[in-house]
Amino acid sequence: MNSPAWLFASGLPSTHATRAAHRVAATIDPNGSLVRDLRETYLHHASNGMFIEADLILGEQMLLDLGLVRRRDDHLLRTAKLNALLHEDDATASRELIAYAVSYSGQDPAALGDSPELALLIPDQQHRTELLTILRGRYDDTRKVLIGEIGEEIVLAAVRRELIEAGQADSAGKARRVSLQSDAFGYDVLAPRLTGPPRLLEVKASTRADISFVLTRNEAAVGSENPADWFLVFCRVEDTDARAGTIIGWSGRGTLASQLPEDRGNGQWQSVRIALANETLISGLPDY
Numbered sequence: 001m002n003s004p005a006w007l008f009a010s011g012l013p014s015t016h017a018t019r020a021a022h023r024v025a026a027t028i029d030p031n032g033s034l035v036r037d038l039r040e041t042y043l044h045h046a047s048n049g050m051f052i053e054a055d056l057i058l059g060e061q062m063l064l065d066l067g068l069v070r071r072r073d074d075h076l077l078r079t080a081k082l083n084a085l086l087h088e089d090d091a092t093a094s095r096e097l098i099a100y101a102v103s104y105s106g107q108d109p110a111a112l113g114d115s116p117e118l119a120l121l122i123p124d125q126q127h128r129t130e131l132l133t134i135l136r137g138r139y140d141d142t143r144k145v146l147i148g149e150i151g152e153e154i155v156l157a158a159v160r161r162e163l164i165e166a167g168q169a170d171s172a173g174k175a176r177r178v179s180l181q182s183d184a185f186g187y188d189v190l191a192p193r194l195t196g197p198p199r200l201l202e203v204k205a206s207t208r209a210d211i212s213f214v215l216t217r218n219e220a221a222v223g224s225e226n227p228a229d230w231f232l233v234f235c236r237v238e239d240t241d242a243r244a245g246t247i248i249g250w251s252g253r254g255t256l257a258s259q260l261p262e263d264r265g266n267g268q269w270q271s272v273r274i275a276l277a278n279e280t281l282i283s284g285l286p287d288y
Contacts, residue, residue, distance in 0.1 A: 003105070006062040011107025012117045013062065018097050020051050020059030022090070025068070025082055027056075032075040066100045095122060095131050102135050103142070109135035143240075150243045151205025151235035152177050152188050158247055158285060159191040159201070166288070168194060186222025187230060193288045197229050201250075201286070205235040211248065211276040217269060220260055223253035231286045232256065234276075249281030 003009065006017035013021075027033070027041055042056040051059075060076070063069040068082040078086075085093050098121055102109065109132050112118050122128045156177055163172035171192040179188040187200040200222065204213035211234055223230040230253055237245035255276070261269040 004061065004065055006058050006065075007101060007105055008117060010115055010117055011102050011105035011112065012115065012121060013098060013101040015121050016051075016055060017058050017062055018094055018101075018121065020055045021062040021097055022059070022093055023051065024056055024059040025063060025078070025086055028069065028076055028078055030078065030083070032072070032077040035071075035074050035076060038076065062097075062101070066097075066104055068100065091124075091127065095127060098122070099131060099135055099138070103138055109139050146240060147205050147207060147237050148203070150237045150240060150245060152179060152203045153243060154205075154235050154237075154245050154247060155189050155191075155201060155203050155233050155285070159189060159288075162285065162288060163192065163194075166194065168192075174198075184218065186216075186218045189233075191285070191288070199286050199288070200226055200230045202230065202232045203235060204232060205237050205245070207237050207240075209236075211278060211281065212273060214271050214273050215256065215260075216271045220253070220256070223256070227253050233285065234281060247284065248278070249283050250286050251276065251281055252286075255280055 006013050006021075008014060024038075024042075027038065038060070039053070039057075042051075042053045060069070063082070064071060064076075068079055068085070070077045070079060085096050088096065102112070112135070113132060118128060122131060156175060159175045160172040163169070163175065171194070174190075174192050176190050177188060178185045178190050185200075186202070188203040189201040191199040191201050193199060202219050202223070206213065213234070215232075223232075231250050232252075233250045234248045235245050236248055239245070256274060259272065259274045261272055263269060
């Protein structure tokens with residue numbers, strides 16, 4: 001991704017662009033504004049001399065890139081996120097804009113802690129700490145989703161490859177990631193066999209060496225209901241940029257049974273973290 005003009009290589013927006021974006025956000029009418037009217041406002045009286053027209057156009061682009069403003073024909077429209085942001089005080093609104101910008105850049109917040117640019121953007125140490133805490137949570141969540149997606153892509157490609165090599169190109173074409181439709185299936189990849197019902201593959205992926213993952217109640221239940229067809233496949237993602245990794249092996253539902261918690265009273269467990277030893281996994285994919 002080429003960095004836009006309002007974004008530094010560090011993943012932080014410039015102070016001036018952030019302030020300009022905030023000014024533009026407040027200038028856009030709640031019901032939408034014509035672009036030509038906004039440009040007239042930028043040129044003549046929007047900023048009391050604080051910004052030149054080019055600054056405000058840059059702030060406008062920042063809002064568009066971050067998805068806080070939408071363009072419809074010749075109008076710019078605020079999103080619900082931007083309306084909520086404008087109800088905050090200036091300091092909070094600026095921190096939120098910075099948070100959106102860093103998330104947009106994909107920068108690891110751990111690299112920002114000692115950044116002089118961040119200190120210029122947010123002089124208050126406590127406010128910087130609060131922002132970094134929020135950003136780390138968002139970054140970790142986004143990265144987990146990315147690693148999971150890559151793992152599913154690796155497994156789907158391997159399933160299709162083995163079926164094609166077995167002369168079953170038609171079956172290979174029927175393999176698919178059902179997770180793209182819903183998380184409710186209790187598995188991620190539908191993998192046809194040469195004969196009989198398809199394999200239901202729940203994919204777990206990690207960048208770590210250990211085999212540790214979260215299993216949901218629904219996944220365990222689907223495994224119990226389909227003990228001959230449901231399998232857990234574990235992937236190690238080695239390069240997120242190249243979306244590359246290795247299938248470490250697979251396990252059936254029975255291997256996991258001893259690690260599942262029991263319901264207590266009226267309470268029901270919803271998810272559990274499970275750790276497996278490497279030797280408990282069977283190499284490759286479940287037989288087709």
